[in-house]
Amino acid sequence: PAYVITYFGVRGRCETMRMLLADQGQEWKENVIPFDIWMKGDLKATCVFGQLPKFEDGDFTLYQSNAILRYLARAHGKRRLRSLYGKDDKQAALTDMMNDSCEDLRLKYARMIYQDYENGKAKYIEDLPGDLSKFEKILSDNKGGFLVGDQISYADYHLLDLLLIHQVLSPGCVDSFPALKSYAERLSARPKIKDFLESEAHKSRPINGNGKQ
Ligand code: GSH
Numbered sequence: 001p002a003y004v005i006t007y008f009g010v011r012g013r014c015e016t017m018r019m020l021l022a023d024q025g026q027e028w029k030e031n032v033i034p035f036d037i038w039m040k041g042d043l044k045a046t047c048v049f050g051q052l053p054k055f056e057d058g059d060f061t062l063y064q065s066n067a068i069l070r071y072l073a074r075a076h077g078k079r080r081l082r083s084l085y086g087k088d089d090k091q092a093a094l095t096d097m098m099n100d101s102c103e104d105l106r107l108k109y110a111r112m113i114y115q116d117y118e119n120g121k122a123k124y125i126e127d128l129p130g131d132l133s134k135f136e137k138i139l140s141d142n143k144g145g146f147l148v149g150d151q152i153s154y155a156d157y158h159l160l161d162l163l164l165i166h167q168v169l170s171p172g173c174v175d176s177f178p179a180l181k182s183y184a185e186r187l188s189a190r191p192k193i194k195d196f197l198e199s200e201a202h203k204s205r206p207i208n209g210n211g212k213q
Pocket of ligand 1: 011012013044050051052063064065169
């Protein structure tokens, strides 16, 4: 495959792009970097911002997980006009807005997981309905069935990943949000996403690098 994902052996910031690729019928190669190799610093020194993931499409190299998602969003979709990035510039802007909000929640989650798990987890779970209710309202207001319009976008894969990892953190956390719950079930049941979620590759990958989830 032309696509190569270089990342640690975790779901982390890459499971969204993996679900996007799987759902779009794409193949990719995983270049898994053990953390002790990373700590030697040679690869880090070659990364533009000193971090992973790194994404390669042939001889084109990209960093920053959300830029990678947008690159793939422009390249895939049923037809070029129905990309994973909305139907027009306004839908593209709304898709970016949704993804930025997913990024906000991902950062909040990562901060708790990596810096404050023991003390902060309970408060995080207590506050979670406040975060989820925003997405619940968006999905129940939009009759198209997705975050934006009536077709899947790269932001939907991001939200799906967040919903899946939050249901591991706090089982049942979407149960009081009917739109979110059915959205997560419907996206997870898309045949290629279902196959991906049931794959050993996905199931055996820890969510986070420190074993917390
Ligand atoms: N904004 C970046 C993105 O979205 O790709 C964040 C990348 C990032 O935080 N990478 C972490 C990393 O490389 C792993 S998820 N950590 C190792 C290090 O900084 O040395």
